[in-house]
Amino acid sequence: MVQLNKILEKIEYHSFVGNRGIAIDCILPLDKINNVSGALSWCGDKNAELLGSIKTDSIVIVSKNNGYTSGLENYLVVENPRRTFQEILTLFFSKHREPAISKRAFLEDNVKIGKNVFIGHNVVIEENCEIGNDTIIMHNTTILSDTIIGSKVSIGCNNTIGGVGFGYEKNTKGNFELIPHIGNVVIKDNVDIGNNTCIDRAVLGSTILEDNVKIDNLVHIAHGVIVGRNSVVIANAMVAGSVKIGENSWIAPSSSILNKKEVGNNALVGMGAVVTKSVDDYAIVAGNPSRFIRTIEK
Template identity: 35%
Template sequence: MAISFKLSDLLRFLQEMGIPYDVAGDAVETDREITGFSSIYDTRPNTLSWMKSQSLDWSVIRASVIICSANAELPTNTNMIFIAVEHPRNAFALALRAYYPKRTYAGIAETAIIGENCVIGKHVYIGHHAVLGNNVKIGGHTLIHSGVTIHDHVTIGCHCIIHSGVVIGTEGFGYERDPQGIAFKMPHIGGVIIEDGVEIGSNSCVARGVLSDTIIRRNSKIGNLTHISHNVCVGENAMITHLAHIGGKLIIGDDCWIAPGSVYKQGLTIGKGSVTGLGAVVIRDVPPFDTVAGVPAKSLKQQSGSKEG
């Protein structure tokens, strides 16, 4: 994929995005051409890279332009150009999104299976061997990648991305026992509602509700191999990373961050803007804007406050 843009284009882009910057270097040439992107640990000539403030062996760095933090220790007598910003990774990610060629997805693959009474919006992509049940609704500009299974009565909004291997609308683990003590599956007759802008990573599972719907609100992102149980409600802009297990009837507030390997007991309320640490086992409600970690999970903010007192 051919990539070519000038330093002047990049600086104009940062300005349009509202990102303040300073440019440094022995020879700042605004017409310098950038032809790709590379990691600071494996740079290539004529590319754009990024760094924080770590120490580097500059003799092996080949990038042409580097986005860096304001306090980075920069070399002298170099042909490299440095763009200092407050959040270099974010600025680099925005540039990568803007200038890296995007693959175009369109249409419904001939091997996809579409059930009855489905409503599919404009410019939707459905990949090979994807299976849609009956009465599924998919909003415009949504991507359903290969091997996805979407059960009956699932609604997916616009501009969503559902990656390969995802299963949406399956029954959860909900059993009762009959008078003879034999376990039977309690019928799950609810659905799943996924709002606009949601992305769900590969091989994740979203179970349908037992009576009411499982809901994932707009712009939330779910990592690979994550399980969302029945009747869960995920708020807006939540970030649920890989291998998380979200117990049934859980309420997750807006703007939460859930680290990899986290496990949540059913029926909890996870407050808005809270952070859950790596591998935490959460068995109690989490207050808004708190940070919890450990097994069982405890508030790091409350522990810090008690030590200071």
Template identity: 40%
Template sequence: MTGIMIDASAIADFLSLDLYGEDLKVNKPSDLNSSECGALKFAGIVSDKYVKIINSNPDSFVIALDGYEGLLSTTHVLSKNPRLDFCKVLQHFFPIVYPAKIEGSAIVNPDAVLGKNIYIGHNVVIEEAVIIGDNSVVLHNVIIGKGVRIGKNCLIKSGSVIGQKGFGFERDHDGCPIPFNHYGSVTIGDHVEIGALSTIACGVLSDTIIEDMVKIDDHVFIAHNTRVGKGSFIIACAEISGSVSIGENVWIGPNASVIDKCAIGNNALIGIGAVVTRPVGEGIVSAGNPARKLRMKECDVGPEHKT
């Protein structure tokens, strides 16, 4: 981001918010404690402590919660959702851009179809009949199995494995395990992010499906034939067993486990470490081992983490 200089007024105009204070130059996003000139920050919690911190750094620009009205002497705007507005500003003015390039150490099957402006990282393996949409990024050491389809504007982080055989066996009369071959693949929608060292197994007879706008954290496992609905979040170290149906805008917490063939309704929230052994209805907050209903959600979006 070296060399980027944005007027505070341009950011305020982009957010359609009033600018308070000097129209200074903004050059980098920073945490609230930064004393650097031109630092861009956000404050989502109102407290005397943060008022002192913000006002002690007069050369920064803060996207502040509207409860800060009349409390700040530094350049700022007042927002109903500072964290969201901060994210929008970062995407618009400080995007992370990868080159349109296939690294020389990548192995790409000649039958694969790659869209425009794609980055393929070091040591990536892309097998036959894979399709990857425009503007997608596949980082280093990723393996993408036969027939996987990845949409536009996706990010696949390093070390992930997508579309290889999942775990499936049947024992014969002598107790010998007979493999249940997997003939499906994985279909991934647009604007999907898959975290580092995550695994998405291919379907057995039909595809495992990850719908548009799904965000999957690092170290997540998703088994064969699972469907993850649009806009859902699956957080680090969660384990989703086979043939699970996850609705739209679901939030599944860290280290949660979901038993095979279970259904989770739209807008549900599964708590940290929950063990889901039976269906979870729409809009329900469920936690514990075994998971049980705690309450209904107050809103239909995932929880915010404010700093």
């Protein structure tokens, strides 16, 4: 249970209408908050009309553009309701894992581990790896040799990071033989990686996720890929070898990017797109094969 007054001390807001002494004991989606007391929810402008049918003395976070607050006894007016909701959850309601290394994890002797790290059950970390401060590695994840992971990184369950990619060459008999992958993976600070994702080591050099990159569940990042700062790669996406993704770009679910292509800064690759040509800065592409849709306003 959290007193609203304590929340208001920590966040920025335009105004609050109602009882500042109310206590919040649960978080509910907007469609579950009708006639409920002591809850917190939020409403974006796209769903503002839904508030017209809600009667509650719980707290709803709304934007200053929202004109459907007549049924609300307590509401918080902010610039961006979703962002404020995220801040409140992070500050007051999220569960923080205490630093620990599971007795059932296996770490090679020369692995370097920073401060305040959590390493879950059955995690394997091979030789010459480095793990930065305040990083979380969840259960059953394998970190293969020479991988470098920065600080405040979150890695989910059942991931393989630093494995060998799919790089083959035919020998003189016409049979495929694996090209040795002698590079590594470098994951920089504040990166989040979901569950069941595979990030391959480079053949030469490094596969790199720059600061604040977010990788969803069931994503494949192939050898030698570079994902630029603050970019997002979402579920079931496949990023083939030596692709370069710029900063602040959005790679939508189930999209595929052909090897050695480049996606520019602030670009958007649409859901299910198959990218066979490089994508310019601020471009939106979609379809199979992908085609240019429009330019994002700067």
